[in-house]
Amino acid sequence: QVQLTESGGGSVQAGGSLRLSCAASGYAYPSYCMGWFRQAPGKEREGVAVIYRSSGQTYYADFVKGRFTIVQDNVKAESTLYLQMNSLEPEDTGMYYCATRSLSNCARFLTGDTERYIWGQGTQVTVSS
DSSP states (O other), X not given: OOEEEEEOOXXXXXXXXEEEEEEEEOOOOSOOEEEEEEEOTTSOOEEEEEEETTTOOEEEOGGGTTTEEEEESOOSSSOEEEEEEOSOOGGGOEEEEEEEXXXXXXXXXXXXXXXXXXXXXXXXXXXXX
């Protein structure tokens, strides 16, 4: 049973930084995508960033390029994923979720059908102006 546990959310002022963590356990397959989504109140969930664990290939949503960085500590089955968020804006406020699925590549992980994804419980990020 795969489990994801997020942490690291909080409240910061615009221009500040936060680092989110996602601890993964229970993986049985070697190659998979692991990434971050977010959902603001009253808005649809949107993909933020993803990494293909075996190769390190990353993809980002346009609205976070240059500000957010997705990092994996290693490629062990049970390891931690991070999202370093810099230059935060009030528009970045929302609940951030870690998600994963075994796929051959991650090009559509952020925008494709998420029905079969495994999700964490989320961590709240609030950015004030």
